[in-house]
Amino acid sequence: MNREEILAKSRAEKMDEGMQQAENRGRRIGVSAFCCVYVFIVIFNFVQGYPSYGFHAMFWAFVAAEAYPKYRFTGNKGFLVSTxxxxxxxxxxxxxLCDQRAEVMSWTTNWY
Structure with a gap:
């Protein structure tokens, strides 16, 4: 293959490697930001005495969703354990969270 054929084939794929790299970098930054916000909220709720069950559920769902495709692609058992x-x-x-809300609801109904 000469240079022109390779360039034509690359253009036909409509896959821009620079954009793909930017998206991957953005995803990594987004994951880091998500984890930092999660840690901040959980620590804040702990200090204030509030439960963080909803945030924990969201975090673990994210961990499972991130690890499963990696397991499928690599077959690495560590990703399976994470999933x-x-x-x-x-x-x-x-x-x-539902148990706690039900308990709170029982407190409020007993006030009357």
């Missing part, structure tokens, strides 16, 4: 742990975590915390 299972994330799935278990996301199922556990909403139940605690």
């Amino acid at each position: 299972v742990a994330g799935g278990a975590g996301q199922c556990r915390f909403p139940r605690q």
